[in-house]
Amino acid sequence: MWRPQELKPSIFARISEGYESGKIDRRSFLRLCAAAGVGFSSPYFQLSCSGDQLSHEEDKADALGPKSAGLLRTDQNLFLQDIGKRFSNLTLRVISEDTPPSKATIKLMREEFSPVTGVEVEWELLPLDRVLAKIGADIGRRAGTHDVFYMDQAWIGRFYNDCISPLELMEKKDVAYPDYRFNDILPAIVKHVSTYKNQLVSIPYDIPIFITMYRKDILDDLQLKVPGTLEEYMEVVKAINDSLAPNVYGTTAAWKSGHYGLECNMTAWLWGHGGSIYAEKGQSALNDENAHAAMMYMLELGKNMAPGVTTWDWYGESESFAQGQAGIITSWCEYFPVYDDPARSKVVGLAEAVPCPLPNSLRSPEQCSFGEVPGVSHQGGSSLAVSKYSKHVDAAWVFVQWATSSDVTTRACVLGGGSSPIRLSNYKDPRVNEKKRVGAGTTRHFDIVLDAIQHHMGTEPHLPGWPSLATDVFAVELGKMTTGQQGITATLDKMKYAADSVAEKLQRESRDDGK
């Protein structure tokens, strides 16, 4: 029985680093992985564990897990080979957001899945809004252009009818991926990313979530304590801004008008102040005093940001922190590995991750509607769904299982630059833990991420009109507010009106459906 703790952890990290940095080519990397995958109890593995020279072909160690399909004669490998006999020469089309784990998975797919199965996969990486547009077009046409599509958690209410339920797919024993262990996927993610109206719609794929990241050097220099509450967070932001702006602003954000990132940012403060998009019975709560306080808090934070923040989406937000222009940020955990990447960051080793500030008050999910779960750690998880209109459902399902299997998600996490994975086993995997140090693709923030997922996660309401509402209305109105075109009340009123309209329409449709 393989026990991960018996591994010499440095081997994985060094293989990964070597591959990432280009010191090891893909073929060598796979050979190393395969060699180690023969069996950790074998003399060959023992040699590989004790070996120090990566260049020695005989001393290969592996980033592959023991249940990797990339290893010969594993169940997974055999499964894929077997499946390949059925689907060889078949082409699957996949679309997803252009994210590091997706890129990593594509690599693994090309090096492992396709060679083993013989299934070609055309994987299209696009920005999130374009993914939405294409999926929307595909679904609208019911063309089944994409066998597998990427689904942001915000879209699930819109597309849940266009996916094949994983539960249904899991019934297909002949295409069940060996040792898939669906239960290993973090339940909170399953519930809030892949589930709509208590139905499992898709398989969780990644889980970006808000955590708080700060510049330890700055807080130390200014003798500031790491904030634990929203008030402390504001004090720290102001203190940094007062002391260091314009060289370093207090904080930063993705406040580009009309961008979804602006809405995501807003919800964190909204939930933290006891507000929510919807209250009970589908009524919007956006104009209550909690929401008002949240907007004031948000604009107060804005006074401690760079003026260009109203033109930045989340890439700009991440970049500003990476360039050392902000002292603290509450945003996507995916940013954190970027900050430790010397190629992309000026704050390598200077950033630390902590849980988001505790909310002043928190509305319970029961007091909200449409599956909205208030929590400062806004989650932006995504999932992979098999299109209801796919013509290669089984192959697509095999692919989804492979892509979301423990081994692949772990390796995608490691290779993908520390993106947060979906399985509990990922967080315990030595290959992941080995990266818990300063450097590109660090995972040293994963404890905070896991804590956020399990305890502080905030989830937007899931309803079909939500993507449009969140982007076309909320992000626009919030943009007007942040650019000074309108005040808080007008903004919240318009947002509430839109939210209520969407809710009423949904309820009306529900009633109509009921009739």
Add this chain to the structure above:
Amino acid sequence: MANNSTPGLSLSVKLLISFLVAALVPLNVLLFFNIRATRTSQETIGYNTLSASASHTSLRLNGFIQDNLNVIRAEAQLPVFSDFLTISASRANIEEEKNQVTDILSSLKRKNHVFLASYALLDHTGRNVADTEPENVGKNLSGRSYFLKTLENGFPYVSDVEFDESDNRAYLYFSSTVQDSNGRFIGVLRSKFSATVLQQLIVQDTGLVGPKSFAMLINQDHLILAYGIFSHGAAEKTVFNPVTAISTQDAETLTRKRRLPLNRKAHPPFDLQALKNGLDKVDSPRPFFVSRLPFTEDVRFAGAVTRIPNMPWMVAFFQPLDVFHTPADAQVLLAVIITASVAVLISLAALFWSRYLSRPMLQLARVAKKISEGDLSAEYRIKSRDEIGILSETLNLMTRRLRRRLKLESFISSISKKFINIKLNDIRTVIDHTLKDIGRFTGADRVILFQPSGRDLKVLVCTSEWVKPGITQPHEISRTLSVNEYPQFFESLSGEGLISFTTINETDLHLAAPYWLSRNTASAICVTIPRPGDSIGFIGIESIEEIGRFRSDTLYLLNMSAEIIGSALERRQIEVEKESAYSQIHNLQNYLSNVINSMPSVLIGVDQQIRVTQWNMMAEDKIGITAENARGVFLPDLIPWMLPELEKISNSIVNRQIVLVQKRPRSAADRTCYEDMTIYPLVTDGKSGGAVIRIDDVTEKVEMEEIMVQSERMLSVGGLAAGMAHEINNPLAGMLQSANVMKSRLQRLDMKANIRAADEIGISMRHIREFMEKRGIFSMINDINESGSRVVEIIDNMLGFARKTDTVTSSHYPDRLLNQTLELAASDYDLKKQYDFKTIKIVRAYEENLPMLPCEGSKIQQVFLNILRNGSQAMHTHGTCDGLPPTFILRVAVESLPPMVRIEIQDNGPGMNEHTRKKIFEPFFTTKPVGEGTGLGLSVSYFIIVENHGGTLDVVSAPGKGTNFILRLPLERDG
């Protein structure tokens, strides 16, 4: 003035400075111009970069404007709008079409939800016929620029930023004409953008050219439309404000043009004239400037400005000057570092070369310094054949010569030292040693010293000679040179003082050749031993075999040695003479000192300032100060009691007169001394030269004279007393006898003659006696008897002064006489009654076996009694001096030379003062109350002892010390 002792710069430092100046000055000049060029070029680059950024922002704004102009033009061509306007002009009920148009307008608006505020359709009159803002439908907008300008030009139009009176917010309007199918103008389509879109466009370029760079959008009125400043909140406070203050009239004009908001809040105007001036450069070739900006405190910014194509707006791009200059500063820093590195390299090279070039010189200098400090062993070898090498060799040669010379000087010095403090008797020995040293030093075979024989220089005798061991002396060497034999030689000696022979075969043969030939001399040098005016001989050195053996330094050595030896010989002569003179002077001094010291007088010599110059032994004894300590001291400081005599001494010196002061009294410790002082002025070379003071103690003489006077007085008193006694005794006897008879005749009743005489006159004797008694006649007669008796007693005492004429001398033991006197005193009524003599303690200290004393016993007892009585009286009256009971200590002893008996009677009474002590032996001197003493007791005692017995009577007494009478009586008496 420069201090000569201040060390100057070393050669290496001078070389180093020269190198550095030659290299570094051009380098620094180069650096200076490089920095200037760098700064200029970097500044140009910076400004060009800012300009490019401004152009970039300008183009992006222009792109935004052009895009929207194109869009509005395209949208205006949608048939739905022309159809609607056509219909609306001809039909009243057009609600359905209007809603349709409004929906289309809303759809158009969604292309930019954030900043597109509204879409509107205006008919050809300017009336708003459809609007995404329904409240504006029906408004007459014919006066708005976007309507008028569009109609006027027929092209799509973008307005200035205008404030809308409905919400007093700024907007940017795009408009385009709507034409019917015939191309006729039938309306205007207008989109309305929030002016904040400009701010968003501007802030996107914040940081475009580096840290803290940003853009500013300014319109033709110098109103700030957008401000990308990095300082939070500054933009919203800045936009729609002019860069400089404007007049109220201008403000109203701008408000009417909608370029300023209605009810514009009073805002402190910016006073950014530099910015305005900079913006005015927009069309210049170098639209660059430096200015302060709103809400940036005192930070100064570099700026570049450009126009937006087809718009009256300008975009300026800024960067703080410190950041702006960072590249230049970096370049300058790099240049400075490079220059500094080069300078360091040059300095190191200069240091190397300066040391390389100066090191030999420095070492030479060190060697020279060592030489100058006396280290002549120092030499420096330089292999180079250049000037430094030549200099080194020259220095070494000089050093060697100096060494040789120094050795020579050292040798001469050593010779010279031998003659310092040399004893006269040792001079000859030292000369012998010196010749030996000269011989060894010069390598000569022989060294000779000739001195004149006698006072005239006729014959020279060899007085000293050294011969090198191993040299065989020729037989029968002549040790004399006579003038007769070698006249030229002698002449030469007395003339040039030098005779040098390099060889005996040369021209000097005629001088003393035979002599040298006789000594087998090959080379020789002779030098005279000089003396002022002439010479006292010569020294010669010889080499037997080597011709030309001696060099100039040998001659120098010989001359110096001759001078030293000559000096020694001369000194010896002088010393001999001086010693003789000193001896005579010393003897004379001793003689005079003995004379002076043997004088019994105090002799003190003083100079004109009365400072002691001479102080004889008597002065030492009398004054108690040694002559050594007294010399040079002001006389009164040594003898304070001479202070009153200073004037006399000075007068004596000045007047050159002898002054005599006789019997000058001076109080000593317990007595008065008498001195005779004679001041003798000294005259030296006719001038006053001080004085000699002679002081003689004449105290004894004075006292003797006083004693003589007293003795004479005593003798006269004795004669007088004898005469008086004789003359008085006779009448006194008659008077006393008559008084006794009178008393008897008046008092005795039974005397017959008395009775008879009484009867004759008819009176009884009893009556007569009663009368006499009543009248005190008897008492008077008694008084006459008592007084007469007293006179008799006085006469008896006075007779004691008379010269011994009929004394009866017998022999008595003095102790017995004294004891008998004590018994008499004890039984004496007066002593017993008045002075209670028995209470006086008697201490006897008699020598045993005292001899018999030839004396008049009663007289001696009288003397003892007088002394004892006086002592008893004094002890009784004034008490004892030591608080003990009254005591007499009696001592009797024998003195051998001369043989006398010494008797002391000492009491412990109060003692006497000086005055009393001197007077006690004078007749009629008494300290007792009048009537109690005659004042003759001790006078008589003195007379008895001294005159009658040839002894002495002295008293030793002082107040509080008691009194001791000392009697000395000769054991042998003449005759």
